[in-house]
Amino acid sequence: MAAPQNTIALVYDYDQTLSPNYMQDDVLFPKFGINPAQFWDKCNSLVHEQKWDGELAYMKCLLDYLGMDRVTNDMLSELGAGMQFFPGLPELFEDLPKASLRPEHHIAGIKMEHYIISSGLKALLDGSKLKPFVKEMFGCEFGEDSEGLISFPKRVISHTTKTQFLFRINKGLLRYDQDVNDHMPAEQRPIPFHNMVYVGDGPTDVPCFTVLERNGGHGIAVYNPEDPTKKSFRKCYQLCTHAKRVQHIAPADYREGSHLWLLLSQMVTEMADKIMLTRTEELDRSTVAAPKF
Numbered sequence: 001m002a003a004p005q006n007t008i009a010l011v012y013d014y015d016q017t018l019s020p021n022y023m024q025d026d027v028l029f030p031k032f033g034i035n036p037a038q039f040w041d042k043c044n045s046l047v048h049e050q051k052w053d054g055e056l057a058y059m060k061c062l063l064d065y066l067g068m069d070r071v072t073n074d075m076l077s078e079l080g081a082g083m084q085f086f087p088g089l090p091e092l093f094e095d096l097p098k099a100s101l102r103p104e105h106h107i108a109g110i111k112m113e114h115y116i117i118s119s120g121l122k123a124l125l126d127g128s129k130l131k132p133f134v135k136e137m138f139g140c141e142f143g144e145d146s147e148g149l150i151s152f153p154k155r156v157i158s159h160t161t162k163t164q165f166l167f168r169i170n171k172g173l174l175r176y177d178q179d180v181n182d183h184m185p186a187e188q189r190p191i192p193f194h195n196m197v198y199v200g201d202g203p204t205d206v207p208c209f210t211v212l213e214r215n216g217g218h219g220i221a222v223y224n225p226e227d228p229t230k231k232s233f234r235k236c237y238q239l240c241t242h243a244k245r246v247q248h249i250a251p252a253d254y255r256e257g258s259h260l261w262l263l264l265s266q267m268v269t270e271m272a273d274k275i276m277l278t279r280t281e282e283l284d285r286s287t288v289a290a291p292k293f
Contacts, residue, residue, distance in 0.1 A: 002187040002188065003187065003188050003189065003190050004109065004190070005187075005189070005190060005191070005192055005195065005275070006108065006109045006110045006111065006275055007110075007111055007112070007113055007190060007191050007195065008110070008111070008112045008113070008191075008195050008196075008197075008268055008271050008272065008275075009112075009113050009114075009115060009135075009169055009191045009195060009196045009197070010096075010112065010113070010114050010115070010196075010197050010199070010264065010268075011114075011115045011116075011117060011166065011169065011196060011197065011198045011199070011208070012114070012115070012116050012117070012198075012199045012200075013116075013117065013118060013162075013198075013199065013200040013201060013204075013205050013208075014116055014118035014120050014125065014139075015118065015119070015120055015201075016201040016202070016224065016232065016252075017199055017200055017201045017205075017222055017252065018085055018086060018089060018116070018130070018252075019083060019084060019085050019086065020084070020086060020224050020226065020252070021083075021084060022120070023080075023083055023118075023120045023121065023124050023125075024036075024039075024058075024062070024120070024121075026082070026083050026084055027079040027080065027082045027083055027124065028062075028076070028079055028121075028124070031079055032065065032066060032069055032071075034065050039061060039065065042061050042064075043057045043058045043061050044057075046060070046061070053156070053158060054119075054158070055119050055140060055156045055157065055158050056153065056156055059140060059142070059153045059156065060153075063142075063150065063151075063152075066150070070147075070149055071149060071150050072144065072148050072149055072150065073123045073141075073142060073144060073150060074123075076121060076123035076124055076127070076142075076150075077123045077124070077126045077127030078127055079124060079127065080123065080124035080125060080126060080127025080128040081127050081128065081129065083124065083128045083129070085129075085130070085254075086224075086252040086253060086254055087253050087254060087255050088253060088254030088255035088256070088258065088261070089130070089254050090129050090130050090132075090133050091254075091255075091256075092254040092255075092256075092261070092264075093114050093130070093133035093134070094133060095256060096112070096261070096264060096265060096268065097111070097112040097268070099256065099265055100112070100264075100265040100266075100268035100269050100272070101268065101269070101272055102269075102272075104276070105272040105276070108275070108276055108279070110272045110275055110276070112268060113135040113191075114133060114134045114135060115134060115135055115136050115137070115138075115165075115169055116130070116134055116136075116137040116138065116139075117138045117139075117157065117162045117165045117166070117208070118137070118138065118139040118140075118157065119139070119140060119156075119157050119158060119159065119162075119204070120139050120140065121139055121140055121141070121142075122137060122138065122139030122140060122141050122155075123139075123141065123142070124139075125137045125139050135174075136169075136174045138157060138165045138168075139157060140153065140155060140156050140157055141153070141154040141155040142154055159203075159204035159205065159206070159207060160207050162204075162205075162207060162208050163207045163208055163211050164180055166193070166196070166198070166208055166211050166212070167180050168180050169191055169196070170189050170190075170191055170192065170193055170196075171184050171189050171190070172189070172190040172191070192215075192216075193211065193212055193215035193216055193217040194215065194216030194217055194271070194274075195217075195271055195275070196212055196217040196218070197212075197217065197218040197219070197220065197264065197267050197268075198212050198217065198218070198219050198220070199219075199220045199222060199264075200219070200220075200221060200222070201221065201222055201223065201232065201235065201236070201252070202221070202232075202235040202236070202239070203235065203239070205219075205221070206239070206243075206245055209221075209239070209245045209246055210245065213245065213246075218247075218248075218267050219245065219246040219247070219248070220246060220248045220249070220250060220260070220263055220264070221235070221236035221239045221240060221245070221246045221248070221249045221250075222236065222249070222250055222251065222252040222260060223235065223236045223249065223250075223251060223252060224251075224252055225251040225252070225253065233249075236249040237249065248263055250263055
């Protein structure tokens with residue numbers, strides 16, 4: 001029997017998508033007196049001169065800088081409470097479903113879920129004000145030693161491995177003890193790609209944009225309208241106009257009535273309507289008329 005497939009998933013990158021700041025710059029560097037320019041210079045040196053993967057480079061640098069501070073994952077989560085977001089967050093997570101799903105959608109069991117896939121630190125996300133509103137958050141993680149101190153990268157999520165988590169959402173396999181490579185027929189997957197929207201800010205989101213674009217989903221590239229350099233806008237413009245990775249770009253303003261809000265709301269409503277139409281068509285095809293006298 002086919003899965004109901006009545007869930008709509010909104011999936012977000014974090015840094016410069018939900019927040020104007022990198023999460024490390026926002027709360028971690030000020031707490032431990034780390035100079036951001038020096039930190040990122042060291043990361044970039046590992047990447048460009050020694051050919052490190054970018055995410056492993058920044059996690060190594062974090063361990064180097066925090067080595068004397070006896071940091072735990074719980075300490076990182078406490079810092080996450082101070083992370084700042086673009087306007088309209090976290091309110092959108094509760095308000096958008098109310099504005100986008102009509103009573104008949106709710107009666108039909110259609111619902112919306114939110115997910116975050118980030119190359120940032122999951123421990124910071126776990127302590128953030130977004131946590132109560134998000135079904136699952138995926139991010140890089142540190143393991144801990146026998147004293148409970150962060151000791152080594154436990155999990156690293158790069159821009160290419162982000163797509164694994166789209167498939168986890170697609171298949172409903174959110175736990176790491178569930179093998180995302182297990183075969184699952186399309187009709188058994190609880191959230192089809194065409195019921196997903198991915199929101200990101202730049203080239204590191206291209207693999208996720210591509211997966212959804214090829215499978216009937218939606219992508220939105222967002223930019224910081226307060227960026228004086230306009231670099232944030234140019235990244236999105238390139239993704240849309242020249243690279244054809246997304247059909248929509250919008251300022252990262254999540255307040256009700258904004259361009260981004262209207263895009264998300266319309267996409268959700270249309271997906272909900274399509275779910276109901278598909279059910280009606282399936283019922284019509286499977287119904288056999290009774291004999292007439």
